[in-house]
Amino acid sequence: MIEVNARLLRSVVYVAGDCVDCLVTFKNTATESNHEQNRNCLKKSSAIENLAWASAQIHCHCAVDEAKVLFPKSPSQEQIATGSTDTSFIPCRGEKGHVVFSSKPKILFCDLCLMPGESKTFVYKEMIPTSVPPSYKGQAVRYAYKITIGAQKVNALTKLLRIPIKVFVVKDLTEVLKRRLAKSVPHNPFLPQASKQSVLEIAFDYLEDLTSRRRPNYYNITHQNGKVVRFCLLKSSFRLGEDIVGTFDFAEATIPCVQYSVTLQSEEEVLGESSANGESRVTTLGYCKQHEFCLHLRTTHLALPVPVHITPSFRSDIVELRWKLHFEFVVTTTPVPLPAARTPSGNWHAPELLEVQTMVWDLPISLYPTHPSHVANAIKAPSQGTLYLC
Incomplete structure (x- = not known):
């Protein structure tokens, strides 16, 4: 045998x-x-x-x-x-x-x-x-x-x-490899050649440059009756295994926010020419979620881990995969009194009944591979x- x-x-x-x-x-x-x-x-x-x-x-x-x-x-x-x-x-x-x-x-x-x-x-x-x-x-x-x-x-x-x-x-890797190849050609044939990088090393140098840049983006989330929260996302490109980090600032809110949730979601779109009914079909799937009660909070933060096993953003002949953060804010139009200044900690009782509304907001992000x-x-x-x- x-x-x-x-x-x-x-x-x-x-x-x-x-x-x-x-x-x-x-x-x-x-x-x-x-x-x-x-x-x-x-x-x-x-x-x-x-x-x-x-x-x-x-x-x-x-x-x-x-x-x-x-x-x-x-x-x-x-x-x-x-x-x-x-x-x-x-x-x-x-x-x-x-x-x-x-x-x-x-x-x-x-x-x-x-x-x-x-x-x-x-x-x-x-x-x-x-x-x-x-x-x-x-x-x-x-x-x-x-x-x-x-x-x-x-x-x-x-x-x-x-x-x-x-x-x-890795998106645009072909162009990156061409640029690296052009730079690696020595102008002086008598100079020793530098050690050649592997495709994997070049790819992750490129990804490190893409995902390490911090460019804070600020978003004002508003209701028809006023301002709800100011959200800051430190960057919009992430690698698998990273944490999506952001902050919520309720200091200048005019509409009380009782609770929020953030979900990392994928959007799988079957492109129109490949769809069975001739129209684009979008399927949404959630992966990880963070939620918090935030009534009377001035600031809080978001730390949402990106799973390692998922597939980064891509597009093929028949399907496109996109990623987004799905926000849900539960706001109330009922005035909620603040606890008295001298009230001992733990003795304040929340209202038994609140009139609430749910606001939904989607923020697109880009996901990239991490090291194999x-x-x-x-x-x-x-x-x-x-x-x-x-």
Whole structure:
């Protein structure tokens, strides 16, 4: 029996434009007869194992809700395959949906012979282009990436080993890479060249510059009868895992605010040309929320954590994902007397009945990826897989 083990050298999280490195090891387990699962297979094969071929490929699979999304009709890989689907290398065999990206298959070897206990290791390298959509699990559209390794023993069926990976897309990264490349060309050929930065380093230098700038923006929230609160957001661009920080100033309010809530929400819009009814469809989903009773407060603050596992803002051919802060303010037109100055703490009683109104306000924000290692540590997805060929 042949044991096929694939292991990613880094983690399962990558940035579009980065390179994926995967070690693929093929081992003849004939000497490991103490494993119960191997004994039956060993009876059917000789001690020397022969593999016809092995190949590897990355693909992005798109699954849609057909009641909401019209996906262009295209033949599947199983229909394109000219030979038997049992012996052809079809990475998406058995999966429903559409392939929106697939790298060129790379042959790891042909006609490999392994003696008992012998193993061979191959390195599979592939760059993810910057033009692909990110990994995304939405309500109407889902994008999923997998590394698929196919192998076939002589006179046997093809078997597949799949390792899911997560891909982030950095907006405008292609232009950033072009500018960095132009700057890296030395004007004097006799000067030593500076060390070359990786795509990942360039991408996160760019993201650090985008998301570290603090430009406070102030918003006056008003009711038809007067001013409710002044809100300050320190910046409008955030990375996954950051805190969205802001302040509420009620000092100059003329309308009492009893309670507020802030929710981080995503807006998934199926674009008109891809919508089942021909019109854009927007689905809103909340992720994290902060609420507070703020009657008689002069100031308070917002600290809303951005989850690490979500997908940053992006746009593809069929869907666009946006992010916003959804505010709800509960205000009252009933005068609420302040506690007396000499009233002991804890003895003031709130009114039993208040006439209230709810105000709603949405503030768009931009979310960007964070470093892949941070996301990998949070999601703890396996970075290797094993397949047995009997």
